[in-house]
Structures are given as C-alpha cells and as structure tokens.
Amino acid sequence: MPTITTDAPGTNQLLIGNEAIARGALEAGIGFAAAYPGTPSSEIIGTLAQVAKDMGIYVEWSVNEIVALEAAAGASFAGIRALAAMKQNGVNVACDFLANLVMSGIGRAGLVLVVCDDPSAISSSNEQDTRYVAKWLDIPLVEPGDFQEAKEMTKWLFDLSEELGTICLLRSVTRIAHARGNVKLGELPKITRKAYFDQIQDIRNPMPTKYIPVPSPVRHFFQHARLNRAREKFESAPFNRYVGPPSPDLLIVTCGSCWLYSLDAVRALQLEDRVGILKLGTLWPLPEKVLEENLARARKILFVEEIDPFIEQSVMEFVAGAPFLDRLPVFYGKRSGHVNAYGELNPDMVIKAISNILELTYQPRPLEYTSEAESFRKSHVPERSMTFCPGCPHRATFWAIKNALKLDGRGGFVTGDIGCYSMAIGPAGFLQVRTMHCMGAGVGIANGLGKLDQFGFEQPVLAVVGDSTFYHAAIPALINGIYNRSNFVLVILDNSATAMTGFQPHPGTGMTAMGESTNVVSMEALCQALGARVQVCDPFDLKSATATLLEMMAEDGGPKVVIMRRECELVRSKKEAAPYKVYVDQEKCIGECCGCDRLCTRVFLCPGLIWDRKSGKAKIDDVICAGCGVCADICPRGAIIKEAR
C-alpha cells in the first residue's frame, strides 16, 4: 500500500482529505500529534500513528479532546510543531482550554487545530458549524477546497501559526475529509528536533510568564493585533481565487467542498461565461481586499456554503461597515431561501439555486425516464435500515436489557449517548435507548433521574456508555453519582475498541496509537476504587447478563456498574475463524405455526437470519452470518443449531 510517507516529491497519490492533511503536517515537520477519534476526523491521527516510528514523531490517541489539545500545546510550548485533530463535537470538549490558549499564545513552534465538521450529521448527533468558534475566540481560520489544498494549507498554516504566535484552525468537512482525490506530494523535511521549555523571564517586565494569560484585556488586545496580521497574510494567500468572466451576471462566493459543487454546477449548466466563482480559502479574518476587488464584479451575489451562513453573514457585515460599493448587490443564499440553512449541499442543490436566480431550466435526463425510475424505486426497492453487524455484542446486550427491564416491571429505561450502541434508539437495539446527546450525557442525565425518589420517581434507570466513552466522558458523572448517592446502573458496553470510528485503541486496551503495549487502566478496578459495586458479564451469556441487570436494578444506595465485555466482532473476525457453524433445523422450525411470532427474524433482527418466503421458515444467510451463536439461545423451539467449529 502506498503510504503518506512516500518520499517521491512531484508524484501523484490518491488520498482522502484526512491523509492529505496528515501528509501536509509531515511536510511541515511536525513532531507531535494528538486526538480523540471522531468521524470524519479520525484518519488524520490514525495515518500519522502508522508512520510515527518511521518518521521519528510522537502520536497519541488522547483520552478526550481537551487533553489532546492541551498535550499538543505542551509540545508547542517546548518548541515542537504540534497538531491536534477532532470532530466538531470535540471542539466543545476542548473549548475551555482553547479560549485560554488564544489569550496566552503558543510556544516557539506552530500549533494547528484541525476540525472536521459533519454537515448533515452523517456520523454525528449534530451538525455544529465550527467556523463560528474561530470568529468567537479570535482564531485565524482556513478551509481547503480540495485534496491538494488540504495538504498545502496544513503546511502553510504551521508557518503562519509560528509567525503570529497563535494557534490556527483548519476546518474541513466530511466531503473533503473522507473523499479521495489527487494529491501531488512535496518534500519531506529532514530535521532534528530538540524540545526545551524556555523559562527565562525578564525581571523588568511586570507581565507574568508567557503562558499565563493575564491581564486578559491586554492579551485580548494583542490577539486582535495578531488577527490583523493574519488578515494581511490572507490577502495574498494562494487559497483565495476567482474563476469566471470579468463581469459575470452572477457571482458565487463559496468555500470548502462547496467550491467543487459550484464548479460542477456551473459546468453542468454550461454557464462558464455568465457565472463567476470567488472561492475563499482563508475564512477568518476575512480577506477584505480580496472581497473588495471581487464583490464589485456582479450585481447578483450567491453564497454557497454548508450548515450555517458564516460567509454570508460575515460578508454582509463587512459590506455594511465598508461602503466601497456604489450600489448594494442583491444577495442570495440562506437568508433568501435559495440555499438550505441546514444539512450538506451537493452539485444538484447549487444547480437549482443558480437556475432559480437566472430563471433557467435544467433537465439531465428525459422526464419519462425519471418518472419510470421513481415508480420502480417506490415499488421495488425496500428500505435498508442500519443495524448492528452480525455477531455484534451490543445486540445481545440490548436483548438482555430489554428482557431485564420487562421482568423488573417498574417501567425502567435506558439513557444513552453516541457510538455504535446509539443504534439502539431504533429496531436494531429493540428501541431501548430513550435519550441520546453528547458523549457521557446518559450518565449525567441518570444522575438527575436517580435523585427524584422524593418526587415519587420509581423507574429504574440504566445509563449505557461504550468503553472508550467511559474513559472520555463518564468518570466525573460516576463520581458525582457516588458522591450524591444517585440510584442508577451504569452499563459499560466494553467491546475493547473505539469501534464506531475505526477500532482505535483506548486506555483500557493496553495498546497505544503507535502500536506499543502499555498500562491497562482497568475500568472495574477504577469503578471499585470509587466505591461502586461492579459486575462483569459476557453479553453472549444472555441468561446471566439478564439476571445480573435485574439484581443490580433492585438495589438502592448509589450507582452500580455492569460491564458487558465481549470484543467487537469486526475486530475478532480479523484474528480468528467464526466460533460456530449456525443453521436452522428445518424440521424443528415450524415457522408461522410457532407461537414465537417469528421472534428470530421479526424481533431479534440479526441480518444473518432471514425468512425464507417459500418454506415459511427461518434460515441462515451463510454469506452474512458471523457464527456467534446467540440466536440459538433465543429460539423457543431450539430450532437454531450452533455447532462448534
């Protein structure tokens, strides 16, 4: 496999945006990188971790985003170029430190924060727009418009960060971060690094040491001066450009993946001589001269950007405060309703916006074809909902939870958060999860619910978290519960990997990002030390898992912890063959005549189990079945047979 360390400047590689960013960081000579995994950002650190030893750099999966950013800042303070990466939600976790870091400034070496936003929340619980963090906290912000730029910008941003003495932010989105495209490689520097924390302080200078951000208003003033210097750099940066005729009928102002959508749309409509595109790569502070030069080109201006109207609002603000235009153009975008103010965009949506404004019609295929295709889709294409993988331990855990709550009979329920196990909000996990917010939120919410007995609250509360989430976000909430004697059961779904984002190791796995073995932070020892009663179960042993949950729910006197431990099937199956051959005994299965009402296919819903319409009986799909054998234990007739391989 070609890797991002290919030392062949000038050659082309097919890289995802995240790999391009990682390569850019290597070309910039970084020595330190840290992150907590989160789609769509995970491959930046994942890729760097794979090559860390060869490149002589240090890379870690940190326990959460604020620690990742703090650790990267530590490296910068000691003169080592450092990168922290996270998804949009991670910025919330890191923000407390970030706001202070902006005031203190960085060390001798550049510090870049890469944030990958997820428009349409494809793998997220929300679609926050991180660009506002830059405006809010006074941080220079750039966003790449293609894969090559993802690499070039990252490299460029380290120089800028160092020159200005401030952290800089690179924002990317799913369709750059996770899409692939051509990247021409540059030189990999050969450098030796020496880390040293400089403590020299001038006794005549009354200001405290550099990294103590007081007095805050003075530091704030300095940061504005840095932003002004950033703006000067941005005015001549190679990442802002205009394509189109000198005076177009319509000017599109855009950034990021929307630059590619806008180009596609203009080409599809064959409007290259009527529509111009101003692509911005440096987003905050705005490159005002670039805007001044280009906004005067057209009387109609369309803002094409995803999620929030960041450019639209910022440009309008700029235009209002600097009346360089003799007549205001007509602005189109989210405010006018021509572009959605939510979700991700695509070329078709840009085509539609342009067609509306210029009153054009666009028809890529004959109408009869479209109507026939639509009717086939409605009649012949069944829904395909997401589900747990065949053999996933979470399916078994939620089966045990469902049965335990029913047997308990007091209307108990589950509070949750994000991870693979979020799928339990739907049929895949038997609709068990009732709340889903940020990482760890289910445990915090359970803390509150578990203190409502004086108001007549009697329902048992189970808070579920993944193993990686436990270390990231659940520990303070568990301590709170123990301290305040809140009644809930914390169920840790320990599949020994950060599965949702690509099986990254975490503090419980005994493995580092760079593949070295390390200390295991034992979750059971930790919970016991905090004073909680702890039970460890195998979710595939449905009977004992259900009994343990029932027993823990019945107890009062503060939080109890149940650890459901079973390795992620996608990790296990890479190491060894399936444990069982599973089949349905066609004699024993009596299909619709059984009183079970198709428990296996209608309720348990493992994709490896299918219903054979012809025989009217259950059947195993050998291509899909992972051979976990759990379904054999749910069939009331014992018709599903598991044979040890």
Added chain:
Amino acid sequence: MTTREIPKDPLNLVITGVGGQGNVLISLVVGRALVNAGYFVTIGETYGASQRGGPVMSHVRVSRHTQYSPFIPDGCADIILGMEPAETLRMLSRYGNPNVVTIINPRPIYSIDVTGGQASYPELDELMSAIKRLSAKVWVINATEEAQKMGSAMFANSFLIGALVAVRILPLDNESIEPVLKETFPREIDVNILAFRRGMELVRLG
C-alpha cells in the same frame, strides 16, 4: 503524463452495495489505477455509520483535465456497478439515464426491514427486469456465487473489478489493475488475481 481519450469527461461511475461488502475497496483499487495512469480521480463515499448493514455507495469521477466534486449529479452516471440488486435499482433510479451501463451481482442481501416484515423484497426476476428497463446495457456477473466456489464471498470484489475493466468504458486494463490489486491484497493476491481475470472472462463470454 499523457492520458488516453475517455468516452466522456468526466466519466461517472457509481459503485453500490450493502455496508460490509467492500465498496470502498473497489473504488480504491480502480481509483489508484486511474491516478497511476495520470487521470484526475475524485471518490465520494458513504461509509462510517453505513458500515453496518445500510446502503453504501461510492461515486468515482474520472477526468483528464480537472478535479470534480465527490458527488455525481442526479441522472448523470455512466456506469453503475451493483454488488446487490435492490441497491443497484436504488442507484439507477437516482443516477441512471438512458445511456447508463449496469454491471450487477444478482445476489440479494435482505435488510432488517425485510426480515422484520416492515418491507418486502421483490422477486429477483422483477428486480432484474426493472434494472434492464432503466439501463442501456446490463452485464450480470454471478460474483458471490463464483467467489464462494473459490472459498470466500469476499473475492466477489475482484470478480466485479474484472467485469468493470472488461466492459471497456474506463481506461483500464490488466496492466494497470493487477499491480494495484497486489498492493491492496498482498496476502491473498493469487486468488484475487484469479478472480479478477475470471471476472473479465465472464464479460468476454457475454
């Protein structure tokens, strides 16, 4: 690097199937071979959450001149490579047009909506006739079946790459694909090369 003419610029390929089937790998092999040959390639993928049994698609866009966006506009696919029949029809209905060429692995994978009884999976022959109706040409490649004969359903991917090359719309051949297959599947390379060549053969035999 000079590149060969392509029938249309950009050429738009949709690869579709069910999470876990290997969509991303096919797009990666094809994309790398095309970049090695000097083309601009953009690949957009739905994965992440869709690893787990949901519909997945990859959009592969090939140009001699420029980097296109990772989304093929509706109605603008040139080739649809379907690893699962109902998903193939889903993609045809959105990206198809009277000129589209479809390559299809006719092995159904039932969704939990179907097994759970909330949705019904059409009879395969009805599905295939709808696919034929919406395509200019359909190549049916029994990739899963053939791959299982070779020991694992996962080899179906190499079969389908073979078929994709053999329909001769993309500027690819044995010489450009096989080295990339070797990089991508270093451990099971012999059987993957064999599956790839058999996939090509199946198209030649019509």
